[in-house]
Amino acid sequence: MAASTLRFGAHATREVGMDFANLIREMPSVDRSRAKIGVFTDPNVAKLQVMEIVEESLLREGLDFVVFDKVSVEPTDKSWGSAVDFARSSHLTHFLAVGGGSSMDTAKAANLLANYPESDMFDFINAPIGKGLPITKKLSPLIAIPTTAGTGSETTGTAILDIPSLRFKTGIASRALKPTLGIVDLNNTATCPKEVSIAAGLDVLFHSLESWTAVPYHERTPRPTNPILRPAYQGSNPISDIFSRWALETTIKYLPRIARDPFGDVEARSQMLLAASTAGIGFGNAGVHMCHAFSYPISSLNKGRPKETQYHHPSYNPEIPLIPHGVAVSLTAPAVFNFTAPSSPERHREALRVFLGKDRVHEADATKDSDLGSKLGEEIQKFLDLVEVPRGLSKVGYSSGDIASLVEGCLPQRRVLDLAPVLAKDDKAEEREQLAHIVEKSLNW
DSSP states (O other), rough: OOOOOEEEEETTTGGGGHHHHHHTTTTTTSGGGGGOOOEEOOOOOOGGGHHHHHHHHHHHOOEEEEEOOOOOOBBBBHHHHHHHHHHHHOSSSEEEEEEHHHHHHHHHHHHHHHHHHHHHGGGOOOTTTOOOOOOOOOOOOOOESSSSSSSOOOSSEEEEEETTTTTTEEEEGGGGSOOOOEEEEEGTTTOHHHHHHHHHHHHHHHHHHHHHHHHHHGGGSOOSGGGGOOOOOEEEEEHHHHHHHHHHHHHHHHHHHHHHHHTTOOOHHHHHHHHHHHHHHHHHOOOOOOHHHHHHHHHHHHHOOOGGGBOOTTTTTTTSSSOHHHHHHHHHHHHHHHHHGGGGGHHHHHHHHHOGGGGHHHHHHHHHHGGHHHHHHHHHHHHHHTTOSSSSSSTOOGGGGGHHHHHHTTTTTTHHHHHSSSSOTHHHHHHHHHHHHHHHHHSOO
């Protein structure tokens, strides 16, 4: 079980300068006069008050720092490359990420490759897309300050990127990547737009539900020859279950409140921040499966389509075609959990209980095992309607003619697909048919 140290509370960001000063003192190999912090953020967050607070805190401690404010929303191999070049040329000793998952994941990649100056990112990107080499060095200290309640990247050893030339997303997963400290400060989501908060919250929802229903840890095979080769994602397990279930219940309760009152409902914003980090601890050790595997080609293929068919999500940059990650994850969810229900009826029944709420638990208890998948799928649909998610892949521009492309983009995602229950992983033809069936069912719901 691995997770970052977390500090949760309003105004905790003000302490980041002291945190770095403490980290520098703990590194006798780094003289304070030579310590240099790289701050990674995106152009929008760079203009927000959180960055003023961060810079003031670092200056107050007399720390040397440089800012990389060119992180891309939905990072690519090219944008990662720019961040890596910056980190290497700046000779950084410490790293700070301020922003959403894109900034945190970019900082993780920059930290990794600054410490492996002779390596290429594809040396570490998950197989079969990259070599998936183990990270054997201890990386530089990294502090992460999230400004959205979504990815939980402040707690995990995962970093995700888009590779446009391959037309899908992938990533690097290793416990070595996890931040030294995550600072989870309610004030940093105070101005987050409604649509961004909802998309981020959907990621929390399915981090929780996918990790709860993943292949059990004791069924993972083959056993690695050395513990360092053991994947970060181990399958559902008793410890992750505690975090995943709590985050699922919390998200179902509070995300609709964010949709109704994104700025005024402070309790809902606070609880969603906590749920994001809690889900991160859960899925960061258990893993996710098919919703996330499908989300990578769903997001990536949209960018390469003819302009007239590209989807642009409300409140995001209208010049950039974008299906936000949390939305992309949601689009196949009703069909996915209908499909996975036979693998673990009681786990899916418990998920159904959470969606129905305490007053309707009896409905879940009375549902036959054979009906659990369809019933859970229906309740997921109702929840997604509450938070105004497009009703299926067709609503974001996909059609039956795209099924094969979406399946082809999903198949290389073995890091997560191998955690999917029921899937016929040893019969590639049947696996393709199963995935195609899920995409077809996800076109409209």
